[in-house]
Amino acid sequence: MLRIQxxxxxxxxxxxxxxxxxxxxxxxxxxxxxxxxxLDNGVxxxxxxxxxxxxxxxxxxxxxxxxxxxxxxxxxxxxxxTANKPYDLMRAAYHLGNRHVPVELxxxxxxxxxxxxxxxxxxxxxxxxxxxCLPFQPEPGAYGGGHRHGHDSTFVEEYARAQQLFHEHHEHxxxxxxxxxxxxxxxxxxKHS
Numbered sequence: 001m002l003r004i005q006x007x008x009x010x011x012x013x014x015x016x017x018x019x020x021x022x023x024x025x026x027x028x029x030x031x032x033x034x035x036x037x038x039l040d041n042g043v044x045x046x047x048x049x050x051x052x053x054x055x056x057x058x059x060x061x062x063x064x065x066x067x068x069x070x071x072x073x074x075x076x077x078x079x080x081x082t083a084n085k086p087y088d089l090m091r092a093a094y095h096l097g098n099r100h101v102p103v104e105l106x107x108x109x110x111x112x113x114x115x116x117x118x119x120x121x122x123x124x125x126x127x128x129x130x131x132x133c134l135p136f137q138p139e140p141g142a143y144g145g146g147h148r149h150g151h152d153s154t155f156v157e158e159y160a161r162a163q164q165l166f167h168e169h170h171e172h173x174x175x176x177x178x179x180x181x182x183x184x185x186x187x188x189x190x191k192h193s
Contacts, residue, residue: 002045008060008068017060023069026076027102027113027136030055039069057137073135079119081110082128092127102138111136 012020022040029035033049045063055061057073083089086108093110096103101118104111112118114131122129 002039002043002063002065002067002069003048004045004061004063004069005048006062008062010060010062010068012060012068017058017070020060020068020070022072023055023061024072024074025055026074027138030071030073040072045069054140056140057135073137075133076136077114078111078132078134078136079114079122080130080132080134081112081122082108083126084128088125088127092122092125095121095125104136104138112138 021043023037023045024040025037029037031054033047033051033053035047037045037047039045047061049055055071057071059071061069061071063069081089081092083092089108089110093103093105096110096112096118099118101112101115111134113136119129
């Protein structure tokens with residue numbers, strides 16, 4: 001059994017990558033860091049990835065014996081959402097994001113896991129929906145959420161921004177506990193006559 005623990009650090013041509021054994025998984029299984037799987041060539045493997053890893057379509061993994069494996073997003077039941085106006089699609093993305101729903105963003109469409117409550121909400125918003133079976137690749141979280149590689153071009157900047165936002169929020173939330181006195185905010189006080 002192959003033991004897969006890391007993302008491949010080697011660069012491959014597209015032809016080489018397409019010839020590799022495939023690990024075909026739906027989104028819910030691509031979020032698991034510990035998983036027993038069977039590759040498309042019948043070989044059994046065990047994933048032992050870092051906690052919080054989310055596998056993306058096209059990721060290359062490397063087994064302990066240096067075998068390379070390509071991740072493929074499996075077709076799954078999704079809602080394919082379109083709209084007559086870009087504003088309507090943007091509004092739908094806002095409402096879905098407000099509910100922390102994993103969403104794939106595309107040119108003129110959204111994709112999300114099939115859900116009867118969300119389907120009703122989107123229909124009520126006037127969007128066009130169709131149920132389909134397609135690969136699903138939701139957006140990773142903002143500021144470096146989801147799996148990122150340390151060599152990704154924006155990783156350092158996004159991680160630093162996330163840390164800055166955390167510390168700003170944390171300091172604001174707890175500044176009264178350490179004796180910092182702020183002047184009153186007049187916008188919250190109403191004068192009574």
